Amino acid sequence: MKRNDIAGLLILGLVLYLLGNWALPMTDPVESNYVETAKEMIQAGDYLSPRIFGNYWYDKPILFYLQLIAAFQIFGMTDFAARFFPAVFAVIGLIMTYAFATKLYSRRVGLMSAVLLGTSVEYWYLGHAVITDMTLWVMVSATLMSFYAGYESGKAKYYYLAFAAAGVAVLDKGPIGLALPGLVILLFLLWQRCLPMLLNIHMLGGFVLFLGVVSLWYAPMYLLHGSDFLDTFLGVHNVLRATVSEHPRNNVWYYYLLVFLAGFLPWSLAVLPVFFKRLFKRELHLPTDERECFLVLWALAVFVAFECMASKYMTYTFPYMMPLAILMGHYFLAHETMFWRLAKGIGVIYLISVFTILPFALQKNSGQGVAAILQQQSQPDTVVVTYGIRYPVSIAYYSDLRPARLMQTEADIEEVRPHKMSWTATNIMPFAAVEDMNLQKDTLLVTDWEHAKELGTKVPGAWQEVGSSYDYVVYRLKPDVSYDGHVELPGRKNDISYGILEQYLLGTQTNKLQDS
Structure with missing residues (x-):
């Protein structure tokens, strides 16, 4: 190995994975779980038991949370800090790939394998993502x-x-x-x-x-x-993850083939035609070289193992990227000029994306903007709820508020509360029922534009928009209502019919209701 090569890979990694991280907000539904858990562990002074929303959280082991805690302690609770250790491990992974490929083949293969890996779409994405996979990749590879x-x-x-x-x-x-x-x-x-x-x-x-x-x-x-x-x-x-699919729509036989195509862009587009050409000419054969045997088995074992699992995720097959990168690096040795031109081009595209496209794309899946609205609009006794949307943990992370997930009845809540050996075990956010709402209480509600149409009907009350951010919109329960009774849902026994109550809450039938 050459010191200049390692220095070059360090610079490449720091530029590709650290530059611009301060502009990339935490996204739902995954990244926000990790950062909120680390934040609550710091607040509780408990660095052993992961927790979220005041509950113990047994989703993942401790290591990644400790990385986040360490970064928060060093850099403050910022987006840059949250993305710091995934970027560091991505750089470590590049140097490991260079070292292993150099040992197996040559310095040139090692350098090309590392650059190929580092400029692949999936590796670049996971070098920024606040999830456990980059750390796992480095340790499994090691x-x-x-x-x-x-x-x-x-x-x-x-x-x-x-x-x-x-x-x-x-x-x-x-x-x-x-x-x-x-x-x-x-x-x-x-x-x-x-x-x-x-x-x-x-x-x-x-x-x-x-x-x-x-x-x-x-x-x-x-x-x-x-x-x-x-x-x-x-x-x-x-x-349960291995035996029952958490997202059945992904459970198709070609899912990981698509992941390979997308994850190894742009390099997959260059090597696939060669692969199919050799397959058509029957030039493919089992490897006889011990090095190739190990690399091929490494990649195939990962692919087949996760193909057999019920739950399928884009990042599950990530550990096969090192052996495949080395095999591709060995192939591109015969096309070195084309390789370096393509690598430089994709590197420039990534840099432009970090400062132009990526921040806005991530905002669409983040509650950062909504959190700012809630902080501005809420008082100490304000009730904050979400309705009709996937629960955005990022709102809690950025605002220090804990919105309750609003559902129609207590029975509906009971159906989705955590149960053993069920995917409801992940539903440990706070809940609230429409039937228990206090219409005299100052309330802020977060929803999307589609479910906003149901306010005043499925969710009683006169609601006024106070802000919006991308697909999220925030409403406040108007304070000019003075109903002191229990809100009943349609079909439930009530002294006042739901239709009249609804009109009353909308402020159109106040006098008529008082006269009656």
Whole structure:
């Protein structure tokens, strides 16, 4: 490896992944969960048990939250701080790819593989995204790189390093941090007819080290929270995720093929024609070179493993990007001039996007603008609710308010409250029922333009728009109503018919109602 290469990759990574992060707001529904959890952990002074909306939150292990907490403590609670460690790990990933490809092939292949990876759409996106996947990618890659170095050299230290990295991966995202690289290693040893290596004393010692690493967090969590932790973390967020699709629309056989095409843009457009040409001419064959065997198995095992899982997400197959980037880098060695021209062009496009397109695109999926409106309009006793929209956690993060998710009845709320071994386990936001609304209370309601039409009918009251941000609009319950009774829904027994009540709340029948 050359110092100039590493310095160049550092500069490339810092420019691609850190520059402009201060202008990229937190988005719903994923990024905001992580930052709100880290914020509440800081406020509670509890750096062990993740929590959100005052409830313990067993969605992910502790490592990524600790990264966010550290960044918030260093840089303040800013968007730049939230995106800091994903960017840092993205830069680390580039250098790791360069180092591994250089070891397997040559310096030129290493440099091209790292640049190819860093300018791929999915890697660039995850280098900015406030989610666990970039950290997981680095640790899973470190596990497999270290194993292969131990397998090739016979040096025990690499096996221990591999298991330590797997332990950190499990602290980041759970059992998949061991299961995924373990599957690749198992298949590779079977292919090479070296399965007895699993009983190597250093492999067994490495597993003991792995248990020591993961017990740093899992043991105290179990002692503190017992079966609630196991049932939700292992049951819902691991077993249920593998067996019951959380988003059935994604559960199609070609989903990850589309992810590959989009994730490896623009490079997938260059290599796919060559692949199909060789396939048509029957020039494809199983790899015989040990290096290619490992890389191909790595990529295929990741792809097939997640293809078999019920829940499908864009980022699940992300760990196959290193081996594929190295294989593509080796291919582009014969087309080096074209490669560097394309890399420079896509790099310029990314830089322009960070300062022009991306901030506005992310705002559409963020409650940052609405949070500013709510802070301006709310008083200490103001009730804040959301209606008809996916619950925007980013509003809570940016405003320090906790809007309640408004539903029609208490029975409706009970249906979506957290239940064991159900996807409702993720619904731990505050709730409120229309039938329990106090129409004398100062109330702000956040909805979208479509559901705003239901205000005054499905949601009684006279509502006045006080602000909007992209698809969100904020309404205030008008203070000129003085109904002191319980709001009843259509079809429920009531002394005043709902139709008259609705007109009264809209301020059109006040005198008539008082006379009656």
